[in-house]
Amino acid sequence: MEKSKEKGLKLTPQRMVLFHILSEDDRHMTADEIYQKARAEHPMLSPATVYRNMEQLVEAGLLSHLDLGGPSTRYDTNLDDHHHFVCEKCGKVMDVYLKDIRYELDPEKSDLSDVRIDSSQLYLHGVCGECG
Amino acid sequence: MEKSKEKGLKLTPQRMVLFHILSEDDRHMTADEIYQKARAEHPMLSPATVYRNMEQLVEAGLLSHLDLGGPSTRYDTNLDDHHHFVCEKCGKVMDVYLKDIRYELDPEKSDLSDVRIDSSQLYLHGVCGECG
DNA sequence: TAGCATATAAGAATAATTATCACTTGATAA
């Protein structure tokens, strides 16, 4: 929370509410989910403020985007190096930690010799225990 | 193209145009890109028809969604088992074929014992040759 | 505590997609 000040972001009441919501660790929330929770604490809060702040926090490196399928962007408060499992039935997202991931390109079918790979993300799709 | 009939989809002129566009293999197009190309051949075509048909083709298993980040859904005509590289600069999407992929869960940090994994998708992010 | 850069609420604007619905058409059978 103090980190946001270091990044030049003012500590406004709205932001405090957002930090509070995010710290309650219901990870992978959409902007709207965050908004719905936050307005309970701060009814005047506007959706635009949520969107604006989420993006600023991403830029400041305090959050990350999550590009799962589905319509709305999700934000991940978990900055560890990790991957995701998505339940196709209920949409639940679970963090997946890997000890190791390795893959071998098929050089006859994909030529990645001139690209620079910065990161890789593994998405596992399936059915979670509750939906199974 | 004939496969769509097998799936109970009528062979309408609009669909023929869409099949033509899709067969020209400019893969990973958005619905709007498809629409823009298609209306050159069939000016009366409406966007709703494109969206409707793309979804039907996905359901029929003749196309697949692509859940990259970004606003609009992309469709993939490549039904092979493959993965993707996305250029962060220009947004270009390249198919990635792997000979092999294997990963080891960290059992202390992720418990996937009660989930069923149906598929996995690897997304590589980086900078392509042209943007590099 | 004054001044200013930053942040805010509200609402308009935009983009992507989906829903509705009256009308049309392809496929099949008479």
Added chain:
DNA sequence: TTATCAAGTGATAATTATTCTTATATGCTA
């Protein structure tokens, strides 16, 4: 052929997610 009818279509309205605009307000620093 023609009749039948489920499936498909275009136009348009509606939704959803998000961004922009702007007048006002507020943290922070000097």
